[in-house]
Amino acid sequence: MAIPLYWWLAVAAGLFCIGLYGVLSRRNAIAVLMGIELMLNAVNINLVAFWRYITPQALTGQVFAMFVIGIAAAEATTGLAIIISAYRRRDTVIVEKLNTMRW
């Protein structure tokens, strides 16, 4: 194949580290979640690359990638619901405070 396995692993490692940086450095909860999505994608690239290069006959890598996608979806729905819930509560609290301070 034209592309050695190492390239895929390197790219996946790069994406994982970018995602990690996002998770560790962002203030915003939604941005943190997006960083996690990047990391999960990096993992998926690895899984699929290993499947393609090392065990092309057994579909383990693809099956796992599908499970990771399913789990990512579950994580995103719940995580974003928590964020929206928290945002709406906290935001109303802050607005009330501001009003109390002003008047």
Next chain:
Amino acid sequence: MDAIAAWLTTVIPGLGLPLAHLIVQVVYSAALAFGAPVGIVVAYTYMERKVIARVQDRIGPNRAGPLGVLQGFADAVKMLTKEDITPAKADRLVYNLAPALASVAAILVFAVLPVAPGVIGTDLHVGIIYVVAVGSLGELASLMAGWSSDNKFALVGAFRTVAQLVTYEVPMVIAVIMVVLAAGSMQLGQIVAAQDVPFLVTLPVAFFIFLAASMAEIGRSPFDLVEAESEIVAGFHTEYSGMKFALFFIGEYMHLFAGAGFIATLFLGGWRGPGAGDGSILAVILGWAYFAVKTTVIIFVMMWARATLPRLRIDHLLDFGWKFMTPVGLAALVAVAVALKIPGLGSPLLRWVAMLAANGAVIAVSLVAIAWAARRSGSASLRGVAGVKG
């Protein structure tokens, strides 16, 4: 396409078969990307105006050219020369990308549409899910347009559009799974090949779900409340004008044609018909004609619905998707799956009968369920629909 590539190698000496394939693919994709949008928009806007005019007892366009056939070109000139306003508060990059993405998404689905025997961009083995997946780029474009316009109506329109699209994508995918179950493949070529009896006959529930869901996905009346003028102006593309509006418009008509084309392919046998095949040029043209006729009939049905049915209210629309089409679709999916595993279904005929019986059972059960719901609810109109007295 393969035949054309093979023919090219004989015409141009020294041309290898792979390169000939590539040339054919490039020409075909150029045709899809430039010819198809213009042709489809001009032909079907004209047809739509005439059909709706007829329904409403008017004449329709009759000034530009004989019988008004040049109306589409006149509109194109107008769109091109119209001033293009970008609101000062808009996010310029996203604002400009959104219409481009909408038209790209609309063109991309044509890659897997089998328009005639052997004429298909590429018969992807994931063909039908590719169609659903690319369709979701349209949702992204609506959200980008709504967000970047920084306009209340555009925002509400984008929210509504996407809520509607995601609601109807669920039953649509369920109907697709039923088709895949019956055909045993996601490849559109094989789905067409599997329809010795069109799936319209063996999977009527899937057909009606897919038809209604496509109409909702295309966002046309009676599902066009994303652009309910009386409520939210023009929806997510309120702020767009000139060529950028035209790109959304092209996207809508490409989407209409592609939606009808996929209904014809998935449920009406696509290009199949007596005498069609990939044996001779005549048979291919005949196949293309069958496909064009089937697609145009579906488009006519959609225009007819647009002309006669009133617009749904958003809560009714979403309820219809979640509380009727999705449960019925799931029930039909299970019924078909069970029916296909009945022991002793050797012959294709028995399989068709089993699928039909499963669909019939689902229709019967859902009618009973509607009647039951109508009795419980106080809604007079629902009782009328269900034929329940008192």
Next chain:
Amino acid sequence: MRSEFVFVGILVVFSMLLPAAGLGFAWLIRPKKPNPIKKSTYECGIATSSDAWVQFRAQYYIYALVFVVFDVEAVFLLPWAVAYNQLTAYAMLESVVFVAILAVALIYAWRKGALRWS
């Protein structure tokens, strides 16, 4: 298998040329006379009041949420549907259980009023 996707790649490139060409050509020939009133946000002819960012209902999010769950489940059902002829009746039972759990999700959302627009 990659070869199947070559056409998609070509088409992606060409389909991007259509909006580029259309917008470019229109940019050349269309009038350009912006003024602050034209460029203001459209609000049915009256002056724009307040920001576009009012609080939107979280109901929209719930629809998207239920959709994501169903979409993922559909993705798992597609390989099942393709392989159905090779599967045993036992596998059919498994998939019925799978769809039943999906139906429970729908019923739950329905009963909780998550799908009610109000």
Next chain:
Amino acid sequence: MPIDQLVQVLVFVVMTFMTLGGGLGVVVSRNLFHSALFLVLSLGGVIGYYVLLDAGFLAAVQLMVYIGAISILILFAIMLSPGLMMQHQSQRNEQWWVAALVGVLLFVVLAVVLGQVQWPVADAQALAAPNAQVSQLGVALLGPYAIPFEVISVLLLTALVGAIILARDTAD
């Protein structure tokens, strides 16, 4: 190098720019909506990777689930929380430089370590036909992976229940 391999390398490079560039956009963009659009770009690059790796089904799934569903959900969440988006203060916390250091160090370590391993790469040509691959996937999901298959659907049910409870009480 034969032309098709050259094309593969070229596509790989373009997709890497999309994926890593999009990823960087996600983590550095100040505007949250732009971040989410960069995420879409990055995920789009991953679709190209899957195609190059002969995983056509996963490519379609990636487009359908990640771009068509999860990104839409994220964009919805962002648009529903305008205050989060319109912030013009810094989007980074004080420990961002530590995070950057950790990221770069981890990348260097991974790149060196992965480069030194001798991977038992199998014969590249041994691959099932595309259609057979998808049906093998179906057989695998309902055979050896039947339990995770059912568990995924339970997990999604749980996620749905939890998310509805969380999002609902704030909806009214």
